[in-house]
Amino acid sequence: MRDRPVLPQRRLKSAAVSTTSHLVLASGALLMVFPFIWQALTSVKTYGESILVPPTILPETWDLANYAEVFEVLPFGQMFVNTVLMTVGRTVAQLVFCALAAYAFARLRFPGRDVIFVVFLSVLMVPGELFLLPQFQIMSSLGWLNTLQALIIPGMFNAFGTFLLRQYFLTLPVELDEAAELDGCNPWRSFWHVTLPLAGPALVTLAVLAVLYSWNDLMWPLIVNTRQDAMTLTVGLATLQGDQITDYPVIMAGSVLATIPILIVFIVLQRRVIEGIAFSGLKG
Secondary structure, X not given: OOOOOOOHHHHHHHHHHHHHHHHHHHHHHHHHHHHHHHHHHHOOOOHHHHOOOOOOOOOXXXXXXXXXXXXXXXXXXXXXXXXXXXXXXXXXXXXXXXXXXXXXXXXOOOOOHHHHHHHHHHHHHOOHHHHHHHHHHHHHHOOOOOOHHHHHHHHXXXXXXXXXXXXXXXXXXXXXXXXXXXXXXXXXXXXXXXXXXXXXXXXXXXXXXXXXXXXXXXXXXXXXXXXXXXXXXXXXXXXXXXXXXXXXXXXXXXXXXXXXXXXXXXXXHHHHHHHHHHHHOOOO
């Protein structure tokens, strides 16, 4: 039996719906990308052009000297190294500790497991600003102010990361652990050789989220490190804002340089991030 031909009106309606959907999505994408475009365009303007009212979108003269000036007013290279070390240290530590804790909550059975897990999740309901003062006092008493460990150690654990990995571990068949146990694996070997290799998407998701948060962290590095050579990029760029005059093109140039590495990381790993969230965030 032949299929009935699609009516022209139905084709026109389908085309109209598709066109409308694409226009809405394109408008939303442009709205989200516009701040980055404005940032890049402002970074090549002169100071006078950056404060014009009404503002101009395209610069009359493309002034690339702003990028060179960033390295003159800030120890940009040292700040970049500090940011990279802080980000790598936090990310690696979170992957290790969160994976171990998530495996224990998802696969091992011990008294009070669910109660302890609820206590872990309760950390997510407490504003992070409440931890700033006690953490600062601890760092000060240890003599760690203006040091790299003061940036890394308080961010080595993430309650959300534990929750994310636990949700992913719960989606894996229990028979895998049973088969590993029959082969003589203890819980540690089962975790290391069976469960962890299968958790690639969730681990990549946590790694990208940890990198994004650490790279953009401002509040804690601003409080704990006050020496310029110990600052991160976010803090260094924040110091360029003056009380009377702020050189917006220089700040935007520094922001572009600071954004490029994290943008590359996300573009390279975006598919794994979406895959990890889809598998771990929808099942419990």
